[in-house]
Amino acid sequence: MAELLRDSVYRALRHAILTCEFQPGQELREQALAERYRVSRSPIRDSLLRLEQERLVTVLPRQGYRVNPISIRDVDELFGLRLIIAPACAAEAAQADDEAVHQLDQFRQPAETVDDDATFLDLNRAFHIAVAELGGNARMAAVEAALVEEYDRLLRVSLHAFRQTVPRALLEHDAIIDAIQSHDSDTAHRLARDHIAHGQPLIRTALHTDLAQNDPAVAPVADGDN
Secondary structure: OHHHHHHHHHHHHHHHHHOOOOOOOOEEOHHHHHHHHOOOHHHHHHHHHHHHHOOOEEEEOOOEEEEOOEOHHHHHHHHHHHHHHHHHHHHHHOOOOHHHHHHHHHHOOOHHHOOOHHHHHHHHHHHHHHHHHHOOOHHHHHHHHHHHHHHHHHHHHHHHHHHHHHHHHHHHHHHHHHHHHOOOHHHHHHHHHHHHHHHHHHHHHHHHHHHHOOOOOEOOOOOOOO
16 A cells, blocks of 8 residues: 555656746745645655666655756656657557548647647647557557657647647658558658658757846856867
């Protein structure tokens, strides 16, 4: 029971961070979080230390915790992984049977129906997770789902620079679906990789702009960032 409670608290805190309910740069206190989630401080502390290992929070000695700002390095590392995993998932999905691949039709959405940020974020997340699960490789799907959740956080803080490209992103989703439904693994792999690659310079540019404006959600450039 105690382990289930800790997992539940961990998932709740992680979700709050990745959806920016807890903003990048925001300070967190164990007691306040314990009161918010109606638990003792022990599962809160365990969860925050677990999130520290995932580089989502930083322990502030004798002060509490801080949600980590997003850095250019975070962007590059996440995209480096997604450029490997997402295309592999799409290629695997193309090997699924006809009935399974046609379930992806639910993600064909014209741009005029995706008229707010929340709708796009929900659709984008659901699409990429569905493609990953369609491939039948549970471990790879779990990795992609975790990466997509982290990618969501990048989008939430940089969507002001990304909005104009939403129609293109939706058309790219359609093209990936076409390739998967044609059971063309090579094309699905290439299109998925191109789709992920298109987002990286947009998010990098948005974060560079926010850095110049001293946005606390964005970490200062560190050694090795550029």
